[in-house]
Amino acid sequence: MALYTIGEVAMLCDINPVTLRAWQRRYGLLKPQRTEGGHRLFTEADIDRIREIKRWVDTGVQVSKVQTLLNNEPENMRNGWRAQQEVVLQYLQSGNLHRLRLWFKERSQDYPAQTLATHLLIPLRQRLKCEQPALLVLLGVLDGVLINHICCCLNSARKKNGRDALVVGWNIQDTTRLWLEGWMACQQGWRVDVLAHSLSHLRPEMFEGQTLLVWCGESPSALQQKQLLEWQAHGYAIYPLGI
Structure with missing residues (x-):
């Protein structure tokens, strides 16, 4: 399991380390691990949580109220969406874009766009936005497939x-x-x-x-x-x- 320092997390999530410390100490939103020397270490799940907190704050929600919003989503539901992100990543990494397009079509029949965007696509795209060139390539491929899928949806909607x-x-x-x-x-x-x-x-x-x-x-x-x-x-x- 990969572990990240607070500096690395700050860079990946585009957020000040001081803010991360405040979210932990003042609001109890984060529970990082510690090294023997007392330095914070964050997991991938911690990074996902930080990005989710940041999205709520960016939409105008007070930090003190974010904990309630996070608690309203059951853990099994969060894990379910994380598992679906991993499915998309596997298709991207294997280059199986035909199967990925079919997968998007199937999911669009199961969930509205708002749900897919909020719980699957926006968090996944945030994971891929980083300094690593390989992940940026995957983000570009994902965006291309996604835009193509959306165009098909928009064309169908025009018939109604x-x-x-x-x-x-x-x-x-x-x-x-x-x-x-x-x-x-x-x-x-x-x-x-x-x-x-x-x-x-x-x-x-x-x-x-x-x-x-x-x-x-x-x-x-x-x-x-x-x-x-x-x-x-x-x-x-x-x-x-x-x-």
Whole structure:
């Protein structure tokens, strides 16, 4: 079993070591192992938990309330999703993309997009986002298969009754998350197209007559939220995603 120092975990999770110590000491969210010298050591499960905590905090949940949210998900359910992540990793590592595409199709029949994104795809992509080139290659392959699958889902949704909309990323870095948001939106009754590149400056007047579903990332700035409300007040059909 691999063990990681607090410095390594801070780098993998893009978080300050001081914050990790506070989550452990003040809030009891983490229980790392210790070396004989008293240094913290974290497992893969600890890293997954840290990323889950970070996702809750990034969406605006107070750290003091995260423990309750974590406890609401049974351990066997968390382990079940972790096992499914491992299945996807095996397909990626073996290069069996045909089976991976079939697997995604089967899971999409069992679970809604929101559930798959929250419990499977976002955590798995976080695991693959690191400095190791081999894992970044796997992330690229996963994203390609995932976007292809989502495109098929969006095309099928266009054959049904619904409201047309354009999914737009506003000042974001992770464009694959934009496709995930579009996938979730199409299951909420929207017939969506996705603007493939993020916009650093959003000008709704350039999309006259279109409904815009805007993804600003996990933590949209106060300025972005204020601007979206102002545009709505001026009559633009523009709605935030993930807020």
